[in-house]
Amino acid sequence: MSLSSDEYKKMGEAAVPKTKCLRNLSGAFLIGGTICTIGQFVLNFYLDAGLSTPNASAACSMTLIAFSAVLTGFGVYDKIAKFGGGGTLVPITGFANAVVSPAMEFKSEGFVLGLGVKIFTIAGPVIVYGVLASVAYGIIYWVLKIM
């Protein structure tokens, strides 16, 4: 029997069960939508309390981050994410989970070389390329303004 690696790759792909698309999409819609609805309630609460719109937005983000960090700490967030998938990944709560979870995990290697070094293993690239993208966007905006 001689089997080329291309042939085998096709066999390998055919052997994998299909992702349950409908189930995953509805899970993401439901959980992602719920998180955003909670966010809207929080935002309205801050606006009603008399905060300006930019301040209320910032306070709302901070509340959601704190909320996600606590849920991660109690080991609940990953269980919601198992059901919600992209619905828990995309909102700001997913970013908080990506920072808190390595911080918890690598505490066993110490606060400096463990927690300190590893805290951004998942979120690090998002921060780096997010900052770079905002610089590029800023330059484009500035050039367009001069013209």
Add this chain to the structure above:
Amino acid sequence: MAHKIGKQTLIIDGVVGIRSSAAVGSKKEGEGPLGKDFDIINDDSRFGEKTWEKAESKMQELACWKALKKAEAEMKDVDFIFAGDLLNQCIASAFSARGSKVPYIGLYGACSTFAEAVGLSAVFADSAAKNCLAVASSHFCSAERQYRFPLEYGGQRPPSAQWTATAAGAALVSKEEGFPFIKAVTFGTVEDFGINDQNNMGAAMAPAAAETLSQFFKDTYTDPEDYDLIVTGDLGFVGANLMKELMERKGFPLGENYNDCGLMLYDREKQQVESGASGCGCSASVLSGHVIPMLRDGMLKSVLALSTGALMSPTSVQQGETIPGIAHLVCFSSEKGGIF
């Protein structure tokens, strides 16, 4: 003294048997279909230790302790320890052996380690040694943090992903003693068919398992029907199906007597482990706790056990390398005399 036949099979000439074996697991393993076959189940997956790595070491210690206790032997009776795990620099094995004062041979064969350890133990017991201890372990939490994501990180696993078993297995392999007997060992070659998805390790390992198994049949002039059970280590649902397809192509179709430890350890649907179990501890615990006792009780007469390993590291995956696989085979039999 073992001798080689064919291309790569070693025949164990003397009487070498499994004097005792023991399996250790945690909560999820205890809740699985083989839960009752474990000698020790600790619902605390930290096993009373501060770190996951120490917990894995503790599991190995417990497996060795239990196996020796069952054989009414002591650590000083052991001539060599062959042990391995998945952690960087094999710390779980080395740390569990550090109090033993027994010559220690550390192994890395990824998830193929248990068959590798038992095979080497058999060859040693067929020559210079009297008692060899073969041990392997894996821990879901220590493996996840090394290979994948932190435990509390939220995400979904693809259907081809496998669940690293939190388990350890130990077998005391002895000369002139023990039952069942080890009749032959085939150490496998490294096979790479270009799979680069680390969430599909079953597909990466299946060609290696098929290669080792078919080579064993060629070397010994036997067929799949000659054995009561042919069991692979941790190919899972995806890999086991590919294995059947590959063996069919090689001219050794596998029948009802084929199974995979990765499909036996957990209830795939209820326990949500996608394609099945994986890790050194998967084949180590299923063989030590389930298959070897079945041979001992006479429910099985002859078994071919293969442990299968995916030989990648997080570095090699990030550098875009494909995943090579390996599989080692041990032939168990209840026949004392030669069967080949």
